[in-house]
Amino acid sequence: MAAFLAAFLPVFFPAFLPAFFLAGFFAAFLGAFFLAAGFFLGAAFFLAGALLAPPPPPPVAGRGAGGAGAGSESDSVVSDPVMPGSSSSSSSSSKSSSSDSL
16 A cells, blocks of 8 residues: 555645645635625624614613612602602602692
């Protein structure tokens, strides 16, 4: 086998060097093309998802603009569950009734 390779490779291998070079160049180009195409396709789907996504839900009433855990409870305005439409601030010491506001 070694004698066969020693006699065959000097004739066979140099004849195919340009083909090996072109195949390697083509494979590298193809790999770079698919890498770039995958990047741009991923960016396109990311942007499409970001632009077409529905808006976030409004904040929960009584928790401030930041949602749960944002700010302190003392500065938030809490709506009264017994009388809808009236609200009271939890930082005030006295509560006003609806008859006081007339």
